[in-house]
Amino acid sequence: MSDIASVSIARPLEEVSAELGRSFEEYGFAVIRDHGIPQELIDRAEELSKQFFALPDDVKRAYKIEGGGGARGYTPFGTEKAKDAKVHDLKEFWHVGRDLPADHPLAEYMAPNVWPSEVDGFRETFEALYAAFEEAGLRVLEAIALHLGLDRHWFAPTVKDGNSVMRLLRYPPLEGKEAEGAIRAAAHGDINTITLLLGAEEAGLELLTADGEWKAVDVPEGALVINIGDMLDRLTNSKLVSTKHRVVNPHGEAAYRARYSMPFFLHFRPDFTIETLPGCIDPDNPDDHPDSISSHEFLLQRLREINLA
Structure with missing residues (x-):
């Protein structure tokens, strides 16, 4: 079995699309380097994320939007759980989505963002990071289109003004002997088109292989992990696979400290119809x-x- 692809998308996409596609078909995952998101922006975003999660619990909970399905603002520890899971995941998070003008035809699908006034520069930083994630995601989708034999820009109109969401995640440290090996995020597949993940350098992210074994995803410093979501799996008739994955606590000292990451869930437009691509049927x-x-x-x-709606 070959390994998970790790490619630079600063290279011409025609040179890397086959390797990326092979990895997405075999694992549903790939690693991309030279993704174009400035390191200074990443560092600033990580610092502001930590500042927000360090706020008192009652301050954070004031940004929980009842009835919003967790789409914007704060979701407290112990809310979300994986499909078919018996217990909730060990995490808290904040969601930033797309802001559309009130008269936009898709505005009804996307609630306005909320922003914590307690953290200076929060809005400006995460609006910039959202845009940078989106640009990197479009480049990955171009490579996927080339792999599938489509026009390289085939996906651009399908995700324009899509309901994409950026998540700031904190997995709190656990106490006592239950910390090592505990499940911070139970096995699940992502709902969306593709996911771009920052902050996976620390051990813990694992995917379930076709052979039924858990495989750790090793990530170079500063790289992005990309995985296929259920929507793209369905569109491609499972040619590109949405793979179950989880986040476990690492062993040793790292099990007793918080873990932070920032996934970007890139979505199709709400009015896009998912119907199997003819080239993926035989x-x-x-x-x-x-x-x-x-x-x-x-x-x-x-x-x-x-459990979010």
Whole structure:
């Protein structure tokens, strides 16, 4: 079995699309370097994320939006759980989404952001990081389009003004002997199109291989982990696979300190219809999902399954 791809997307995409596609078909995961997100912006975002999570619990909870499905603002520790999981994940998080003008045709699908007044520069920093994530994601989607034999810009209109969400995550340290090996995020697949993850350098992220074994994802400093979401799996008739993955506590000293990361869940437009690409259907791989579905309805179904709607 070959390994998870690790490629520079500063190279011409025609040179790396086959390797990325191979990794997405085999593992649902790849690592990209030279992604274009400035390190200074990443460092600033990480510092401000830590400042927010260090605020008193009652201050953070004031930014929890009741009935919002966790789409914006703060979600407290012990809320989200993986599909079919018996217990909640060990994490708290903050969501930043797309801001659209009130008269935009998709505005009804996207609530306005909220911003913590207690952290200076929070809004400016995370609006800039959101835009940088989106640009990197579009480049990955270009490579995927090339791999699938589509026009390289095929995905651009499908995600324009999409319901993409950036998550600032904190996994608190655990106490006592239960810390080592505890599950910070139970095994799950992502709902969206692709996920771009910053902050996976610290051990803990694992994916479930086709052979049923857990495989650690090793990430060079400053690189992004990319994984396929359920929407793209469905669109490609599982040619590109949405792989179950989890975050476990590392062993030793790292088990007793907080872990921070920032995933960007890149989504199709809410009005995009997910129907299997003809090029991903053949006699050996008949269409698994002959009925089409809008990305918005797909999202709602899955949010209900993970206790966020």
